[in-house]
Amino acid sequence: MSITASRPQDLMGLSADEYDTILEILGRAPNVTELGIFSVMWSEHCSYKSSKKWLKTLPTEGPQVIQGPGENAGVVDIGDGQAVIFKIESHNHPSFIEPYQGAATGVGGILRDVFTMGARPVANLNALRFGSPDHPKTRHLVGGVVAGIGGYGNCIGVPTVGGEVNFDPSYNGNILVNAMTVGIASTDKIFYSAAAGVDLPVVYVGSKTGRDGIHGATMASAEFADDSDEKRPTVQVGDPFTEKLLLEACLELMATDAIVAIQDMGAAGLTSSSVEMASKGDVGIELDLDRVPRRESGMTAYEIMLSESQERMLMVLQPGREDEARRIFAKWELDFAVIGTTNASGRLTLIEGGNEEANIPVAPLVAAAPEYDRPWTPAPPCAVVNADEVPAADDLGDALISLVGSPELCSRRWIWEQYDHMVMGDTVVRPGGDAALVRVHGTGKGLAMATDCTPRYVEANPIEGGRQAVAEAWRNVTAVGATPLAVTNNLNFGNPERPEIMGQLVGAVQGIGEACTALDCPVVSGNVSLYNETNGKAILPTPVIGCVGVMSDVAKAVTLDFKAAGDTIFVIGETLGWLGCSLYQRQITGDTTGAPPPVDLASERKNGDLVRHLIADGVLTACHDVSDGGLAVALAEMAMASEIGTDIGATINVSTDIPTHSWLFGEDQGRYVVTTAAPEAVVDAAATAGVAAHAIGVTTVSTLTLPGARPISVAEIRATHEHWLPDYMAAG
């Protein structure tokens, strides 16, 4: 095309081809504001251009699903005219550059996604990945991220009830901070972003617009080099108090019928919110930028449109309802400004000082957003490692103690005690267990929720790893007694322009899809974070799954702690001793190799359904899923969780034809450890269901006795388990 010669030097992250498409859409060269708008809308972060093709393959429907992906968050029916609304989202790049504010605004952003839809947020979770503990930045990043998550959630008054943390050198230059919010709404009061109708007022509410976060979405769509510190100005600054005001004001206005559409200003701020609303409503929007409340003078149209200042919302109101809305926002002392109107032009028009600063057709801006079928190569298969290829430790008890005191498996108490996990007065199962359980306020039912991913499995086999992430989240929700309903996913990968990275994404999505289908747990929302690399080195592939389930009677929930001596301990599910890719293997050999444990989705489902029925029937006294570290670690965790002062351990007696160390530490999937005072009931129900249930021992007072291991006092193992993280953080 002839205008190519005049291509500007700085394409703001767009490719030359993408720039040429803009020329075709506009029939002229874009000005700097318009180019900025195309750049953010077509950034990987906003357009999902590398992943869209594969995301479309995920199962997203089910009788329980009210709204699947495509809105601010997913909406799922929980009966009684209520819906749970939830989503997970990454704030990886900003959190590496400025951990406190990066993590805090990650929480703020996902909270807005959920209350934009009419829900009161009732719980936050997170999934965190940090670099090697030895890396000089890790301690600073852990401290900053945890303080930032707490600082935001504690102030706004939404409990942070669960999450997960891993350490791995691959995250040294690129940590992952994924935040999830769960909210509750009435099914007849759910708000969407389509600005249907013309001549309607477009209203800006919340904080004023400043120069922070400009081009944050573009920054999040490129890999890091050594200059990442220079990107600090692209990180936003959070104000949880203002968000609290915004939350209450929005919910108050939502109780009326004044709102036609509402959209939070997250990534790409005013640009993406206005384009999204216009595009979904099939209308045009004209904005008068002079009316946008701002924090500083002299801001250009470009800066106003690309600012990612936090705690802002864009709404389209019913005509004539402006004053009513204005009164509510005045009560909460928030800015309120009518900044534009909808029209039939189908174009986004920006006026500043009487001059037209941008004029872009909305449909092509959205529809012509690039979608790539990037080349990909499947991950090479890994050999299966036999149990006898991994040596047995001299004393398996020592191996267990090292494992539960390791960075991967040590207690996360240092983290979750910095989060207010009880505010709102409905946290029934607190952090530290398999899933958190939050009562639906004013009822007897509850929502169970967990986040999970085992990145080393995904790296070894993306398909199995994708399946496993879903299965483990589903299992965790099941383990407290809830019925899993749906999942949200956060796909964190490296540079998709490299075929082997794209292959990881394709495989993981396939595995996630298969597991979600088999477990009847569709994907209702999600987020993709690519380019998680520094100087060409990618993170471990990390497709995080957040699962939410419902429980009709929270009083029946079961926790993981051993309750009393004399209960019979069962393993539900088959134990084959899979040591490939296990934490035990890493502990003994210094590395993980081989194929990860396969996930048999049919037995996963059957085993989980049995456990859920046993909990509903009141048969179980404790239940814990078996994951990292296998049976030995699961049993130790149940013992360590028992009440201090009245420690309960276990005596395990089992004869097995597989090596003892593989029986103890193998990471076979689809398993639970349960305790009961009525063993016959477990045996009978398992036989009826056709599920393997093996009695392996009994709970005892104060000591954990495992085959091949010296007896270990529960107090000793707990001390080891509790020490690593506080000691590590204090050593800085």
Next chain:
Amino acid sequence: MPAAVIVFPGSNCDRDVAVALEAATGRPPAMVWHQESSLPQCDLIVVPGGFSYGDYLRSGAMAAHSPILRTVIDRAHAGTPVLGICNGFQILAEARLLPGVLMRNASLKFVCRDVDLRVERTDTIFTSGYATGQVLRVPIAHHDGNYFTDAETLQRLEDGGQIAFRYCDSDGNVTADANPNGSIANIAGILNAQGNVLGMMPHPERLAEALLGGTDGAAMFGALAEAIAA
């Protein structure tokens, strides 16, 4: 007479304490917005936890100068019972209804967990449901709970029996290890000299129901309900 709960824009335990009050008294408390300058008829005022106005300045410093606080101060001086929990304690201290200050936790970190509290006084309308020396399990959730006052004031508090609760171990021993925030003399809650104003960092409303893990907080609301019904 009902209770009144003061609601600041950043309060976030207002609903939680209202639930506990309603469970104990059988009727919902009046929720009073911070911009009001008068209170409804009430025999108990509760200043709940949260982040009143964001607390970017010292916690509670701005709230102590809000319109409703002038009325709360007047009513406290006139003898109406006032209970400040967490941010409410910080606000009452900033408003000089209670002596001392609440500094940043010694750990410099926010801390949320169950702690053990020793009941030091049982002859108040807040604590008459407990036994002297009884150990309660109640959660804390704060960043600024490190109570401090000068030696002279501390002596006055000790002599006057104004210390309501201290952090202790599960056997009731007041030890440094049992102190979650560095507060002087392990103080978790104090009364004014008249005994009608109580400020405490722990949240009794959070463990007032067995399903949530404990009921030790319920007796405080039960005692208050009896006192204001009488």
